[in-house]
Amino acid sequence: MPMSDSKRGIRLFRRRNRDDLLERSFVECADCAQPVYVFAETCRGCGHAVELRAG
Numbered sequence: 001m002p003m004s005d006s007k008r009g010i011r012l013f014r015r016r017n018r019d020d021l022l023e024r025s026f027v028e029c030a031d032c033a034q035p036v037y038v039f040a041e042t043c044r045g046c047g048h049a050v051e052l053r054a055g
């Protein structure tokens with residue numbers, strides 16, 4: 001999915017839906033269990049490489 005389409009979609013959502021979307025934009029780090037943004041390549045807390053789930 002193109003990034004531009006994703007951003008445009010977020011602006012159309014109401015606040016409640018947007019919160020839900022934001023929650024789903026994070027995955028749990030397999031190493032330290034911290035929430036890691038799905039588009040991030042590595043965990044910001046421990047540097048563990050995160051698998052991309054987008055698409």
Ligand SMILES: [Zn+2]
Binds near residue numbers: 031044046
């Ligand atoms: Zn981590």
